[in-house]
Amino acid sequence: MAFNYNFATLAFLLCFLAPSFAALVQEQPLVLKYHNGILLKGNITVNLIWYGQFTPIQRSIIVDFVNSLNSKGAPLPSTSSWWKTTEKYRGGSSSLSVGHQILHEEYTLGKILKSRHLIALASKTHFAVSSINVVLTAKDVVVDGFCMSRCGTHGSTKSGSGRGTYIWVGNSDLQCPGQCAWPFHQPIYGPQTPPLIAPNGDVGVDGMVINLATLLANTVTNPFNSGYFQGPPTAPLEAVSACTGQFGSGSYPGYPGRVLVDKVTGASFNAYGVNGRKYMLPAMWDPQSSACKTLV
Numbered sequence: 001m002a003f004n005y006n007f008a009t010l011a012f013l014l015c016f017l018a019p020s021f022a023a024l025v026q027e028q029p030l031v032l033k034y035h036n037g038i039l040l041k042g043n044i045t046v047n048l049i050w051y052g053q054f055t056p057i058q059r060s061i062i063v064d065f066v067n068s069l070n071s072k073g074a075p076l077p078s079t080s081s082w083w084k085t086t087e088k089y090r091g092g093s094s095s096l097s098v099g100h101q102i103l104h105e106e107y108t109l110g111k112i113l114k115s116r117h118l119i120a121l122a123s124k125t126h127f128a129v130s131s132i133n134v135v136l137t138a139k140d141v142v143v144d145g146f147c148m149s150r151c152g153t154h155g156s157t158k159s160g161s162g163r164g165t166y167i168w169v170g171n172s173d174l175q176c177p178g179q180c181a182w183p184f185h186q187p188i189y190g191p192q193t194p195p196l197i198a199p200n201g202d203v204g205v206d207g208m209v210i211n212l213a214t215l216l217a218n219t220v221t222n223p224f225n226s227g228y229f230q231g232p233p234t235a236p237l238e239a240v241s242a243c244t245g246q247f248g249s250g251s252y253p254g255y256p257g258r259v260l261v262d263k264v265t266g267a268s269f270n271a272y273g274v275n276g277r278k279y280m281l282p283a284m285w286d287p288q289s290s291a292c293k294t295l296v
Contacts, residue, residue, distance in 0.1 A: 037224055053140070067097065070083065088287045123159060147175050181208075199262070
């Protein structure tokens, strides 16, 4: 079973497109119910499978992000303080660290991939309950549903080595940055607010960080479709996907909210990471307040 992380703007912008209709609909409280299943807690290894051409700098942005999730060295607001919200879900903390990295630079499965190809790539390293296998596809790789209905996916599968979880995230730089790399690119739909400058200077990869952050949080809190979510299990609202489009205080449809700005580069961010990195991370649902929580 796979769960798609859908576009960050489509449903979020409907209230702009039809405000009179939205006013007639009573807003439902956001409560992610716990469905009594296993959550991913303790030490979790994140294996990275790179499919297609990524530069060493692009790979380092992603690796530093994962390593920042549990680092105590970065100043506040930090990537690790964002991740600590997952501790409020049952079972304690989830400590993530980068494990294996596998490079598939030769496009061995071609440049047009189906969902079965993603699972095959994720299977390049063993599945286990204590690991998450992440497939990252390059900007010239077309994935089934990418840019039409999803920016990434998380799911679970069984193999000879056991049951485990996987994530896929694509680089949208050439295909749909207005959908999967917003707010670093002009949106295709809704209010046309000016795009923000990406904190690491790479619209596609900085967009991948937002989507990867979303899917990592969704995975550890709902790995096997029996954790925390609201709505139908086939299309759940999860820890971060329930808070679409919110990055700073005062956010509203089409406006990401008030975030931090680097005085030198003009880039926007809301979290510090390791090695001097800066990232933009989405809001996460806080079980204690039953509300979406932003870092700034």
